[in-house]
Amino acid sequence: MSAAAGSLSFTADAETAAELDAADPLADLRSQFHIPVGSDGQPQTYLVGNSLGAVPVEAANYVGEELSRWAKLGVAGHFDGPLAWEPYHELLAPQMAAIVGANTDEVVVMNSLTVNLHLLMVSFYNPTPQRHKVLIEQHAFPSDHFAVESQIRQRGNDPAESMVLVSPQPGSDTLDPEDILAAIEEAGSSLAMVLLPGVQYYTGQVLPMARITAAAHRVGATVGFDLAHAAGNIPLELHDWDVDFAAWCTYKYLNSGPGGVAGAFVHQRHVANPDLPKFLGWWGTRKDTRFQMGTVYEAIPTAESWQVSNAPILAMAALRASLDVFDKAGGLVPLREKSELQIDYFDYLLEAVLGNRIQNLTPKALGQRGCQFALRVTNPAVDGRAVYEQLGHNDVACDWRYPDVIRVAPVPLYNSFTDIHRFVQILDRLLVEAPSQ
């Protein structure tokens, strides 16, 4: 069996993987990362960039440079030279804006993801007795659910009354976009806010962000997206889609390291709106008067006014190293082109080698998926968790999400076609040898 891939035909042989790697114009980018090593000292088959991206080789230099500046300059480092720490976050905004399809003044790098969701909901969840509901997924990432639940309580409302939960149809693992749109329509004038993922963390499903935004705006609700699994994975157009706000972490597809500093987006329409409620701190007030230490707040007229505290420079330095690799790649468009070929190839191998022994929960259509696959072992006599653990013993890094999914993400920045081939070969062998539960 074979399928066409440009000029190449897929086969299940290792030669096809080698040919695809040889023809890959982005293959050299792998050398920009340290791939974690396995038990044999060789690079692992590292397919878990959906959880923690690999470290850019340059990250140590970028962080080291800030440590040196600190050693040499001390407090003067805040104001000295092109890497001055006071405006350091400004260095990241243009590159981050390109990743999410935003204008530079719509994006700020700050805090962590859940913190940013809270800060943005302070501004964009403004319930009234009539309009108080928040639409989220039934199976939202727990942190998002907790954040919304607590925001509802904080305004004196009851989550049982104010949370609208959308879930997949019985027997389906993924959301039907029409169900989301219908739920928005049905909530109508009682709907204050929609908070949904760009890419669903469990299934890898991409939601139609532009359509959801338009539907929510039609009923008068605000819309935010959690882009934890979308930023750096798929091309985004937050500005043009007219999204109100968004937040994302950077340690997944943006390779900034554990606990890396997060991103936030506020649409241009809102950035200078003085009427939006906001939690204030000194890093949101005008830069030219900030150090006069006055207590009259004058908001920076960009997304920076959502900043509360001064920035974590060492974390930002590591992130800059990764954003520079995205620039080297030419941005998300060529990366997505490679990713789509990797998705096709992975689909082909799953079908050709594993057949019906593995079910992929991720939607088939390219427009509804990023690079993450959500694989389920179909034979109920086989313990999927044990298979996942065996993958680890074979130097394959992927992850397990309860109740029964192995998440695998070939990341076009540093994963090869050979990585995908090796993964499928090992999974094939493990399924033959798999212990019953």
Ligand SMILES: *Cc1c(COP(=O)(O)O)cnc(C)c1O
């Ligand atoms: C990874 C992830 C988080 C993690 O939140 P932190 O605040 O960075 O710990 C939250 N929500 C979603 C959807 C995620 O995928």
